[in-house]
Amino acid sequence: MAADQNPIQLIRSKLVEAGGRKGLMHAFRQMDRNKDFELSKKEFKTGLEKIGITSTVGDEAVERAFKLFDHDDSGKIDYSEFVDSLTLPLMSANRRKKVREIFGRLDKDGSEYCTEEDLRSMMNKDEIEQFLKEFDKQGEEDGKISLQEFAAYYCKIGEPMTDEEFHDRIQRDWPE
Template sequence: MSQRLNPTQLKELKDCFSVFDSDDSGSICVKELKKVCESLGIKVGDRQVNELMRLMDRDGSGSVDFKEFVNVMAEQFFREPTPAELEAAFDTFDQDKSGYISEEELLMVMTRFKGNITISDVQKMIQAVDKDRDNRINKKEFIAVVLNQKY
């Protein structure tokens, strides 16, 4: 890792890792990696998942531990997402293609990742992001949050 992660970034990676490590084994196996891809709407075959695992599994153990996960994912903190990546991320949430992320859409996607999220949690998330106060997240608000910018 060419740059050091700050404590907030490291915590975000730990939280993300724990979501991916659905069996709490301390590592991500091929099956879990495929599930993550599918929950993100990324259709991958066995060959693609195995190749992704090979790239991430630096010690050849057959799974990705937290240290390997950090090494692979940390670079994401130091680069700007492409416009295509931002579009794809927004579209993952905007299920009905309305141009907005509603409470229901955010709840549906977040439940796939965290499982025990409540509508109250979702409402708080929307309030934190929703600058025009229309109780939904538009693309501009979404991108501002992803890029950690002011709207």
């Protein structure tokens, strides 16, 4: 692959090849050498070297990829940025839009997380517990669901579906 091709596409394909979407947390932890749940530029580059990406795309493309992953320009890539960069693009634009729309309805307080409090008006305690159990396992198990965790779930189950099947499924899961 030439250095001018999209480095995120290559990173995504290498990580999927090496362990699929379930391997994202593992890959992130392997790259996060100091275990601070953020990737420095050096950790990111070293991690990509280990899976053979740097030699394939070159240092400039790795630098571009780092900037693309670092959504908040903090100089570090946190797990949410890592997963968002690699997972949401796997969905079509229509699917991403639908996932964001549904998540926005669930996130009643606008905190960018769906919590038990957000869900109380639409689910009973057992349903909330099941929801958190199912969706919270997509990333950190912290009792709240981020857009990235929500999207990762639908990316995983929606992969074999047509867009129409995906739309029907998400509408069935979250009727208005």
